[in-house]
Amino acid sequence: MTVLSLSATPVDEARADVVVIAAFAxxxxxxxxxxxxxxxxxxxxxxxxxxxxxxxxxxxxxxxxRAPRVAVVGLGRRDRFEPDxxxxxxxxxxxxxxxxxxxxxxxxxxxxxxxxxxHLLGAYVFDRYKEPAKPPAQGIALLEPAGTxxxxxxxxxxxxAAEAVAFARDLVNTAPNDLPPAAFxxxxxxxxxxxxLEVRVWDxxxxxxxxxxxxxxxxxxxxxxxxxxxxxxxxxxATRSVALIGKGITFDSGGLSIKPAQxxxxxxxxxxxxxxxxxxxxxxxxxxxxxxxxxxxxxxxxLPSGSSYRPGDVLRHYGGTTVHVLNTDAEGRxxxxxxxxxxxxxxxxxxxxxxxxxxxxxxxxxxRTMGVMGEPGLRDRVAELARQVGEGGWxxxxxxxxxEGLESPLADMxxxxxxxxxxxxxxxxxxxxxxxxxxxxxxxxxxxxxxNHAKTWGYTALGAxxxxxxxxxxxxxxxxxxxx
Ligand code: BES
Ligand code: MN
Ligand code: ZN
Numbered sequence: 001m002t003v004l005s006l007s008a009t010p011v012d013e014a015r016a017d018v019v020v021i022a023a024f025a026x027x028x029x030x031x032x033x034x035x036x037x038x039x040x041x042x043x044x045x046x047x048x049x050x051x052x053x054x055x056x057x058x059x060x061x062x063x064x065x066r067a068p069r070v071a072v073v074g075l076g077r078r079d080r081f082e083p084d085x086x087x088x089x090x091x092x093x094x095x096x097x098x099x100x101x102x103x104x105x106x107x108x109x110x111x112x113x114x115x116x117x118x119h120l121l122g123a124y125v126f127d128r129y130k131e132p133a134k135p136p137a138q139g140i141a142l143l144e145p146a147g148t149x150x151x152x153x154x155x156x157x158x159x160x161a162a163e164a165v166a167f168a169r170d171l172v173n174t175a176p177n178d179l180p181p182a183a184f185x186x187x188x189x190x191x192x193x194x195x196x197l198e199v200r201v202w203d204x205x206x207x208x209x210x211x212x213x214x215x216x217x218x219x220x221x222x223x224x225x226x227x228x229x230x231x232x233x234x235x236x237x238a239t240r241s242v243a244l245i246g247k248g249i250t251f252d253s254g255g256l257s258i259k260p261a262q263x264x265x266x267x268x269x270x271x272x273x274x275x276x277x278x279x280x281x282x283x284x285x286x287x288x289x290x291x292x293x294x295x296x297x298x299x300x301x302x303l304p305s306g307s308s309y310r311p312g313d314v315l316r317h318y319g320g321t322t323v324h325v326l327n328t329d330a331e332g333r334x335x336x337x338x339x340x341x342x343x344x345x346x347x348x349x350x351x352x353x354x355x356x357x358x359x360x361x362x363x364x365x366x367x368r369t370m371g372v373m374g375e376p377g378l379r380d381r382v383a384e385l386a387r388q389v390g391e392g393g394w395x396x397x398x399x400x401x402x403x404e405g406l407e408s409p410l411a412d413m414x415x416x417x418x419x420x421x422x423x424x425x426x427x428x429x430x431x432x433x434x435x436x437x438x439x440x441x442x443x444x445x446x447x448x449x450x451x452n453h454a455k456t457w458g459y460t461a462l463g464a465x466x467x468x469x470x471x472x473x474x475x476x477x478x479x480x481x482x483x484x
């Protein structure tokens with residue numbers, strides 16, 4: 001991975017293959033973010049630069065700076081400026097500058113955290129199956145912002161966050177044939193053990209012995225059996241605790257309620273929630289946050305076969321609630337209900353659950369905004385934090401009348417509402433049944449934001465995005481702060 005460092009060298013003296021500076025989009029062309037860079041931005045303007053978001057224009061540095069080339073990246077309009085504009089610009093620069101070994105960036109003077117995260121996230125490549133055409137930068141030096149006391153600490157935090165995102169992206173980008181539930185579990189065990197964390201794995205026998213009927217049923221169609229993984233970070237100075245629960249469907253064909261062929265390949269990303277919670281607990285440990293975090297990954301492969309669970313089956317969740325399965329493609333809530341019920345037994349102070357749960361989330365909010373449901377206070381806070389870290393989030397209600405669609409004459413609940421209205425919210429209702437009264441909880445539906453199959457933008461390549469790792473990390477840090 002690309003290595004970040006801090007530098008106090010002025011931009012015009014920096015020794016690097018390319019220097020990165022920024023420009024806003026003004027009414028009459030690009031406006032330099034730092035007035036001292038006017039002549040460089042003018043050079044970019046003659047090549048058509050406007051200063052728009054995601055724009056990267058390479059100009060000749062000769063006569064103005066020591067570096068041979070300068071990348072002028074767009075921040076968009078100044079009146080709409082937010083930290084994510086810097087993260088996005090840094091990411092776009094990193095992607096555009098692949099093939100340059102060393103980069104010097106002045107974006108850090110606008111926002112050190114955002115520049116560091118953006119540069120690293122934009123430099124991410126997944127090379128398990130092929131080498132990238134041009135390698136990402138080996139080193140990126142960030143110009144140290146004047147007057148910042150804690151630059152080293154901010155940089156380290158950004159690196160931990162970006163590496164957590166990369167860890168989650170790696171899991172999601174791994175093809176489903178290479179990542180059955182047991183392989184995900186092994187990778188989680190390896191990472192947790194290396195970090196010195198306690199980790200437990202429920203195999204299919206133990207899942208059966210303890211009554212995890214949802215996870216077992218969803219996994220029953222695959223010859224590659226399901227798993228439940230729990231990783232615990234419990235520092236001695238922790239006075240509060242949070243459970244993080246993630247949907248880990250390593251491939252979602254829909255099962256017997258099979259999905260259409262077109263787009264089914266995207267369902268390699270249906271374990272993004274499990275990847276995110278795994279990455280987050282490891283990051284919390286690396287940062288030494290004074291809060292206990294337990295991550296739960298509910299892992300199964302949803303396939304049709306002679307041993308699959310059926311529409312019409314009645315299952316018994318962990319804890320005893322029965323469910324009438326009307327659609328085997330509504331499998332996420334089935335594995336999550338078991339995991340939520342189990343996680344709640346440990347009586348955490350908060351419960352955060354995340355999943356690529358519904359196509360309805362994408363219909364309602366698109367590909368860049370997660371839907372956040374749950375206890376109103378925590379829900380609103382998490383949605384706010386998602387926006388702050390640039391992942392995009394919006395609070396969604398759980399209207400009581402939508403709960404009625406889950407009533408079943410045969411069992412405690414049905415797993416879908418047949419009228420199909422408000423699908424994201426109905427799924428939220430399903431999960432809420434397994435959260436004990438009084439426990440603050442939030443459900444983050446990241447069906448769209450977790451995986452990018454449209455086009456690259458900012459620090460987001462095609463494939464896994466790593467959403468919602470940075471939101472979860474921010475939420476855990478928020479809880480740690482509440483205690484102080
Ligand atoms: N994994 C899907 C949801 C999904 C859709 C994720 C698109 C990412 C992109 C989930 O298991 C699913 O199939 N949900 C069904 C629920 C329905 C049967 C009630 C859906 O959204 O169609
Ligand atoms: Mn499904
Ligand atoms: Zn699914």
